Amino acid sequence: MQPxxxxxxxxxxxxxxxxxTENLLGDTEQRDKEGDFSIKRWKEVAEFGxxxxxxxxxxxxxxxxxxxLVAAIEGLGEGSMDGGFNYxxxxxxxxxxxxxxxxxxxxxxxxxxxxxxxxxxxxxxxxTEETSGSDAYSMEATAVEEGDxxxxxxxxxxxxxxxxxxxxxxxxxxxxxxxxxxxxxxLVDMEWEGATHGREYDKMGLRTVRMGELIFxxxxxxxxxxxxxxxxxxxxxxxxxxxxxAILIATALGPMARGLKSCIERTKTRNQFEKPIGAFQQVxxxxxxxxxxxxxxxxxxxxxxxxxxxxxxxxxxAQDAAIxxxxxxxxxxxxxxxxxxxxxxxxxxxxxxAQQDLRDSLSFNIWAGTAETLRNTIAKLAGLPVE
Amino acid sequence: xxxxxxxxxxxxxxxVSDKENSSLSETDQLIESGIIDSLGIMKLIGFLEDNLxxxxxxxxxxxxxxxxxxxxxxxxxxxxxx
Ligand SMILES: Cc1cc2nc3c(=O)[nH]c(=O)nc-3n(C[C@H](O)[C@H](O)[C@H](O)COP(=O)(O)OP(=O)(O)OC[C@H]3O[C@@H](n4cnc5c(N)ncnc54)[C@H](O)[C@@H]3O)c2cc1C
Numbered sequence: 001m002q003p004x005x006x007x008x009x010x011x012x013x014x015x016x017x018x019x020x021t022e023n024l025l026g027d028t029e030q031r032d033k034e035g036d037f038s039i040k041r042w043k044e045v046a047e048f049g050x051x052x053x054x055x056x057x058x059x060x061x062x063x064x065x066x067x068x069l070v071a072a073i074e075g076l077g078e079g080s081m082d083g084g085f086n087y088x089x090x091x092x093x094x095x096x097x098x099x100x101x102x103x104x105x106x107x108x109x110x111x112x113x114x115x116x117x118x119x120x121x122x123x124x125x126x127x128t129e130e131t132s133g134s135d136a137y138s139m140e141a142t143a144v145e146e147g148d149x150x151x152x153x154x155x156x157x158x159x160x161x162x163x164x165x166x167x168x169x170x171x172x173x174x175x176x177x178x179x180x181x182x183x184x185x186x187l188v189d190m191e192w193e194g195a196t197h198g199r200e201y202d203k204m205g206l207r208t209v210r211m212g213e214l215i216f217x218x219x220x221x222x223x224x225x226x227x228x229x230x231x232x233x234x235x236x237x238x239x240x241x242x243x244x245x246a247i248l249i250a251t252a253l254g255p256m257a258r259g260l261k262s263c264i265e266r267t268k269t270r271n272q273f274e275k276p277i278g279a280f281q282q283v284x285x286x287x288x289x290x291x292x293x294x295x296x297x298x299x300x301x302x303x304x305x306x307x308x309x310x311x312x313x314x315x316x317x318a319q320d321a322a323i324x325x326x327x328x329x330x331x332x333x334x335x336x337x338x339x340x341x342x343x344x345x346x347x348x349x350x351x352x353x354a355q356q357d358l359r360d361s362l363s364f365n366i367w368a369g370t371a372e373t374l375r376n377t378i379a380k381l382a383g384l385p386v387e
Numbered sequence: 388x389x390x391x392x393x394x395x396x397x398x399x400x401x402x403v404s405d406k407e408n409s410s411l412s413e414t415d416q417l418i419e420s421g422i423i424d425s426l427g428i429m430k431l432i433g434f435l436e437d438n439l440x441x442x443x444x445x446x447x448x449x450x451x452x453x454x455x456x457x458x459x460x461x462x463x464x465x466x467x468x469x
Contacts, residue, residue, distance in 0.1 A: 103445060136425070179418050180428040181450040232448040234425050235432075315433050380426050383401055 004302040009071045016075025019048055024080035028208060032084075032356055035207045039164065041085060046119025050076070051093055054310055056101060059113045066305040069093070070250045074298075077254015081353060083360035084208035086251050088160050092116065094247045095368075096123040096169055099240040100187065101311050103228040108187055112167060124165035126156035126188075126214055127237065134373045136183065136237060141172040143184055143221065145230075150174070152186060152219045155198065162212035163200055166190050169240075170216065171233050183233025187225045194219040205359030242314035244368035245325035246304045252332040252364060253301065255357040256294040259339045262353065263287060266342060277342075286338040293331035300324045319381040322374040329364035329371065336361045390439065390467070391460040397434050398456065402427045413456040428453060435459075441466040 003009060023044055031038065045051070053069045055061020077086050097116055100108060115121035132139035141154020152172055156162075168188045175182040188195060198213030228236045267278030267287060277283045304324050308314055314321055336358035340347035347354040365371040379386045388396070391413065399411060402423055417423045423431065431453070432443050441463050452462045 178421075179450060180423070180425040180453075181418070181448070228445045229448060231450065232445050234428070235445065235448055238425075238429055315429060316437065318429065318433075377426065381430065 002299070002302070003067045003306040004298050006067075009067060009302075012068050012071035013075040013078075016050075016072045017079040018075075020076050020079025023048075024076070024082055024085075028081040029351060029356075032081075032207045033350065035202055035210065037088075037164070037208060037210050038082075038085065041082070042089060042122065043119040045076070045089055046117065050089065051097065051117045051119065054093060054098055054101070055113060055117055056109075056311065059101075059109050060117060061113070063310055066247065066308050066310055067302060070247065070253075070301055070305045073247075073250040074253045074257065077251055078257045079254070081258075081356065082208050083251070083255060083357065084206035086254070087206050087248070087360070087363075088209035090248050090251050091125070091160060091244065092123050094243045095125050095240045098243050098311070099169060099185075099236060100227060102239060102313070103185070103232075103236050104187070105224065107224060108227070112187065116167070121167050122161055122165045123167040123169065124159050124161040124214065125240070126159055126168045126170040128158050129155060130157055134370060136171070136234075137178040139171065139173055139183070141170065141216065142176075143172040143174050143186065145174070146220075149220045149222050150184075150186065150226075152188065152194075152216045152221050154216050156214040156216075158201060158211055159214055160209060160211055162214050163197055163210045165214075168195075168214055169227060169236075170214075171237060174230055174233075180234050181231035183237065184230050185227040185233045185236040186221045187227050188216065188219060188221055190214075192219050192221075203363075205356075205361070205363050207359075238315070238318070239313060241368045242318060242321045245321040245374070246308070246314060246317065247301070248368065249297075249325055249328040249364065250301050250305075252328050252361065253294070253298055255353075255360070256290075256297065256332065256335050259335065259354065259357060260287075260290055260294055263290060263339050263342045283342060286342055290335050290338050293335045297328045297331050300327055319378055322369065322377045322381075325364075325369060326371055326374050326378075329361075332361040332364055333358070390463050391456065393439065394435075394459050394463070395456050397431070397438075398423070401430060401434070411456065413460070415455060417455055418450055418453060423453065431459075435463060439463055439467075 052062040057063045143150040143152045174184040194217040198215045200212040340354040
């Protein structure tokens with residue numbers, strides 16, 4: 001049986017769906033308008049056990065298979081309208097906690113994972129800078145070795161959860177070259193002297209989570225807070241973005257499942273020219289395309305999720321992760337464009353789910369590798385001399 | 388094929404894009420000269436782990452171990468004999 005047909009998967013999805021409909025609906029439309037985030041909900045989802053899912057049992061985690069996490073993400077997304085929130089909480093689990101679990105020392109894991117799992121702490125991913133987006137090596141943040149510590153300086157921009165995160169995985173240059181060993185990853189506590197929260201950004205989508213700047217001004221980071229090894233930042237960066245590419249994209253599935261139900265219902269009940277609009281082939285073919293996009297996206301994600309072990313490296317799946325990210329992102333955007341069109345003017349109103357999901361979907365082609373740079377990765381991994 | 392030859396063949400066939408480097412010597416500097424870039428190093432580690440049955444630990448991910456074909460070979464041979 002394929003994982004996307006497994007009744008066990010359906011049960012988990014259902015469990016999270018019910019939890020989300022009971023606890024996470026309500027004020028989302030208002031928060032989407034205001035660009036507001038709910039810390040209360042973060043704690044509720046953490047209490048429900050979501051942030052434990054992939055984590056090792058010996059640190060208090062649930063250590064479930066990766067396909068079970070995908071099912072939970074699907075359920076959360078289908079049962080709530082909170083695209084930004086779901087993106088951020090899944091990002092903490094896939095991009096940050098998993099990275100700490102794979103590369104962190106036992107000391108870092110026992111000190112930080114329990115609070116991240118319980119929702120007491122919140123983490124952010126500090127990679128992007130004004131000078132460095134797709135090109136990691138043009139980063140300007142530096143960490144200079146001084147005795148038992150590194151002195152970290154630099155400004156990280158466009159960081160999800162930045163305004164309230166108390167823990168940050170920061171990437172900085174420990175060598176001025178463009179060598180693959182020039183980057184190092186550090187776990188930085190925002191309470192440390194010299195670490196401050198900078199400006200906030202107002203964005204068009206994923207508005208139920210906030211984004212901001214993080215400033216590090218000569219922060220003393222103990223060597224024990226290196227994630228991986230000095231010079232091993234590239235491996236940490238690659239691994240964490242691979243998890244985002246392969247698994248965080250599952251946050252597209254809930255909105256697609258929810259949108260599909262609404263759109264099918266709408267095309268059967270909205271009459272024009274004395275017929276349900278679903279009787280017009282140009283409308284019904286939109287629904288057919290939406291079903292294809294949704295089902296194939298699910299299969300692509302479950303396929304890769306079923307091939308990766310909990311806490312294991314995704315390196316061998318680098319090309320498949322890039323393919324999954326491009327495929328799902330592209331289909332998510334096209335799906336939401338169709339959903340909006342099916343609703344006509346009602347889809348264009350700020351109260352419509354379709355416009356909110358469409359705005360959210362547009363970010364998928366940017367975070368964790370843009371659609372363009374991922375195509376470069378696929379071609380490079382096939383041996384082409386792409387720059 | 389011995390370890391050194393497998394590594395050299397892999398680098399030449401998969402990581403070197405211009406023909407000028409087809410006569411790569413075992414002491415040529417791979418990282419410093421940019422022959423192996425960031426994606427290249429990840430591919431190379433995948434190759435070593437899958438084809439030469441060694442597990443590269445994070446602690447071994449240092450420039451010295453990947454500086455040249457000779458350095459990579461000695462890392463792999465040391466791990467195979469451990
Ligand atoms: C919703 C959202 C959340 C984010 N959260 C975080 C976060 O938590 N932490 C964090 O560190 N960052 C975060 N980011 C930033 C994200 O990682 C960067 O946006 C991404 O790495 C791309 O960098 P850039 O936006 O600077 O684009 P640039 O690198 O400036 O690229 C601009 C354009 O040029 C294209 N381009 C660049 N290089 C090439 C090339 N070689 N070949 C072809 N085309 C190319 C790109 O594809 C893109 O279309 C987030 C972004 C979004 C949208």
